[in-house]
Amino acid sequence: MELVSRNRCFGGEQAVYKHASEACGVDMTFAVFLPPQAKSRSVPALWYLSGLTCTHDNAMTKGGFQQFAAEYGVALIFPDTSPRGEAVPDNDSYDLGVGAGFYLNATQDPWRSHFQMYDYVVCELRSLVQDAFPISERHGITGHSMGGHGALTIAMRNPGLFASLSAFSPIVNPCQSDWGRKQFSAYLGDDESTWAQYDATVLMSETGWHGDILIDQGADDQFIDLLRPQAFAEATALRRQPCVLRTHVGYDHSYFFVSTFAKDHMCWHADRLNGN
Amino acid sequence: MELVSRNRCFGGEQAVYKHASEACGVDMTFAVFLPPQAKSRSVPALWYLSGLTCTHDNAMTKGGFQQFAAEYGVALIFPDTSPRGEAVPDNDSYDLGVGAGFYLNATQDPWRSHFQMYDYVVCELRSLVQDAFPISERHGITGHSMGGHGALTIAMRNPGLFASLSAFSPIVNPCQSDWGRKQFSAYLGDDESTWAQYDATVLMSETGWHGDILIDQGADDQFIDLLRPQAFAEATALRRQPCVLRTHVGYDHSYFFVSTFAKDHMCWHADRLNGN
Numbered sequence: 001m002e003l004v005s006r007n008r009c010f011g012g013e014q015a016v017y018k019h020a021s022e023a024c025g026v027d028m029t030f031a032v033f034l035p036p037q038a039k040s041r042s043v044p045a046l047w048y049l050s051g052l053t054c055t056h057d058n059a060m061t062k063g064g065f066q067q068f069a070a071e072y073g074v075a076l077i078f079p080d081t082s083p084r085g086e087a088v089p090d091n092d093s094y095d096l097g098v099g100a101g102f103y104l105n106a107t108q109d110p111w112r113s114h115f116q117m118y119d120y121v122v123c124e125l126r127s128l129v130q131d132a133f134p135i136s137e138r139h140g141i142t143g144h145s146m147g148g149h150g151a152l153t154i155a156m157r158n159p160g161l162f163a164s165l166s167a168f169s170p171i172v173n174p175c176q177s178d179w180g181r182k183q184f185s186a187y188l189g190d191d192e193s194t195w196a197q198y199d200a201t202v203l204m205s206e207t208g209w210h211g212d213i214l215i216d217q218g219a220d221d222q223f224i225d226l227l228r229p230q231a232f233a234e235a236t237a238l239r240r241q242p243c244v245l246r247t248h249v250g251y252d253h254s255y256f257f258v259s260t261f262a263k264d265h266m267c268w269h270a271d272r273l274n275g276n
Numbered sequence: 277m278e279l280v281s282r283n284r285c286f287g288g289e290q291a292v293y294k295h296a297s298e299a300c301g302v303d304m305t306f307a308v309f310l311p312p313q314a315k316s317r318s319v320p321a322l323w324y325l326s327g328l329t330c331t332h333d334n335a336m337t338k339g340g341f342q343q344f345a346a347e348y349g350v351a352l353i354f355p356d357t358s359p360r361g362e363a364v365p366d367n368d369s370y371d372l373g374v375g376a377g378f379y380l381n382a383t384q385d386p387w388r389s390h391f392q393m394y395d396y397v398v399c400e401l402r403s404l405v406q407d408a409f410p411i412s413e414r415h416g417i418t419g420h421s422m423g424g425h426g427a428l429t430i431a432m433r434n435p436g437l438f439a440s441l442s443a444f445s446p447i448v449n450p451c452q453s454d455w456g457r458k459q460f461s462a463y464l465g466d467d468e469s470t471w472a473q474y475d476a477t478v479l480m481s482e483t484g485w486h487g488d489i490l491i492d493q494g495a496d497d498q499f500i501d502l503l504r505p506q507a508f509a510e511a512t513a514l515r516r517q518p519c520v521l522r523t524h525v526g527y528d529h530s531y532f533f534v535s536t537f538a539k540d541h542m543c544w545h546a547d548r549l550n551g552n
Contacts, residue, residue, distance in 0.1 A: 212525065219517070220516070221516075224516060230510045233512070234509055237508075237523070240497075240500060241523060243522070244520065245513075245519075245521045245522075246520045246521075247517060247518050249488065249518040
């Protein structure tokens with residue numbers, strides 16, 4: 001694991017690392033924020049999965065999470081959104097290939113040799129950060145847009161790994177959206193029965209989540225038709241899923257929206273991670 | 277208007293009145309709480325509409341709203357849920373007739389001569405309390421179950437009359453529920469096109485609400501299949517309606533649930549009523 005950068009931040013430390021990934025078959029970059037409390041004890045961790053076109057950098061620099069992570073004593077982990085580099089297949093679209101891993105394990109050529117972001121996040125990076133940093137076994141997960149999709153699907157499929165869950169304007173029903181069908185066709189093939197494991201609305205209908213969920217959505221989100229919040233809202237209500245779904249007038253899909261509600265999400269996770 | 281009772285309460289005054297109602301053709305009873313601030317100035321008012329089998333009394337005695345109404349300087353108005361008395365037609369069911377007015381104007385015999393609760397609340401009682409008490413023109417509305425249905429439908433149909441809106445475990449889709457179809461058939465007749473004006477999900481789809489909405493729902497509500505929160509959740513998401521929909525694990529349909537979240541609702545309304 002190679003240190004790329006390290007900066008003091010709100011009394012803690014914001015670092016970026018590079019490491020050879022077995023799951024993705026290339027070097028992967030991620031960021032980690034350790035709050036001041038991590039100097040003297042292990043702390044819980046919040047995973048933040050980013051959206052289309054993003055890297056580990058966007059939320060790290062624009063999300064405004066560190067202030068509250070330092071206050072509440074929670075580490076932050078910012079993975080990349082896909083493998084990158086000359087060896088990695090790509091596509092001219094912004095929403096397929098590099099920057100658009102969709103947190104799944106591709107089964108189709110040419111993607112499957114590197115696009116294994118589900119295993120990368122759930123297994124490889126989890127294990128790595130747990131070993132390398134003073135991070136306890138209590139983890140929460142959140143994300144934005146495609147990263148909200150990642151957070152919801154990964155949490156519902158791995159309830160034992162996460163104690164808290166939230167999302168910002170997540171893609172919640174990719175099987176029924178152009179942000180989903182195109183990518184799942186490419187990464188997973190035409191057999192749609194293999195897609196359901198990566199659809200938050202399907203997972204909510206079938207299994208739900210053991211805790212409560214916070215989701216914030218901008219009412220003026222320019223991509224809202226692709227996110228399909230109505231499908232997830234209906235599924236949570238039908239399941240009687242403990243949750244708080246908030247729709248905020250005037251807010252769009254940007255990091256101006258995410259940063260506005262960063263404190264609420266940090267507080268949500270800290271309450272659940274620091275409990276017990 | 278005849279004073280039935282008056283009690284000091286949190287520095288203000290909890291009173292019950294009886295008056296001859298023109299809309300309902302019988303004497304009607306209602307309760308009003310005036311906070312201490314009303315001694316020196318007019319205050320905004322929050323309407324609380326009760327559910328099936330209730331009178332003005334249930335929320336007044338079990339809701340726990342007065343504590344926060346006194347703190348925030350908001351009056352409370354608790355109407356009855358139907359006309360009552362020997363002249364009023366009734367039914368053996370708890371959910372039709374007396375105690376089950378559904379906040380609508382009946383068009384069918386034998387109900388139409390007295391069951392005019394929509395006009396009673398929206399026009400007659402509004403006018404009466406505005407004249408009789410130091411209440412400003414800024415009103416909010418909330419309610420529980422059938423009263424949540426009343427609050428949502430009355431607010432959406434009369435946006436100019438209300439500045440804030442919330443509900444506790446509301447009946448939100450009566451056109452598709454046994455809490456609705458039975459009553460609408462009796463009160464409104466078989467032409468279902470006349471029912472839509474009293475269905476919160478239909479109104480949300482067609483017109484929405486000019487402000488934001490807070491709704492709390494117990495995940496263990498024993499009547500949840502009759503409430504159909506999933507229909508309203510989907511409709512709000514599709515409309516991009518500013519709202520906060522909260523589902524609370526372990527809570528049922530009772531006043532133990534309502535009183536737990538009374539403070540949050542009082543605060544929600546006070547913020548909007550005391551602002552501009």
